[in-house]
Amino acid sequence: PPRAVKVPPGKDAEGLGFLTASFREGTLILRDRKGEHHQLVWVEEKPAAEAKAQQDRRRALPPGDYTVAGYRIVRRDDQGMEWFVSATTAKLGQVVVKAAQEELVKIDETITLNCTPQEAQGMLNIMALPMGHKHAGLTVYRDGKRIPLGYRVTDAADKVLASGNMAYS
Secondary structure (H helix, E strand, C coil): CCEEECCCCCCCCCCCEEEEECCCCEEEEEEECCCCEEEEEECCCCCHHHHHCCCCCCEEECCEEEEEEEEEEEEECCCCCEEEEEEECCCCCEEEECCCCEEEECCCCCCEEEEEEEEECCEEEEEEEEECHHHCEEEEEECCEECCCEEEEECCCCCEEEEEECCCC
16 A cells, blocks of 8 residues: 655654645655655645645655656535545656655646547447546546536537436446
8 A cells, every 4th residue: 555644744854855735635646666656645624724824734755756646636615525536647747856855746736628529320429538637537526426527418509419427437
């Protein structure tokens, strides 16, 4: 299992480097050159206004080269329901951790939907792929459960031709 780093470094951080994330709440999964995984976690237990005053968002790691292998970004709606997106892929980027230095890992939080239509035997199939940072495929969750994304196909007059929920494959 990945080595979890959930709190800022203590007095024993001698010789370590530090990472912070561009998002407020979530997780970064990093893989080192040995193939070992490290899970850096940020949890907001206070209201956002108080959490911003929190000073130390650093997470300590041994110096070295790491690959960003995945991420999870959390948001909460007005009712406190937790929503998050999760992405895992080999091409999310690289980060170099240097002793006694702090590095910010920036994750683009934009979500796009890549749609590819295919016609076969008079049927129109549309493959839709939700994508996140660096075009990584991602999944949307609400209250810990993967949710289907709704779709609607209309004609030029805005007449609904088809609608439903996307099936993850």
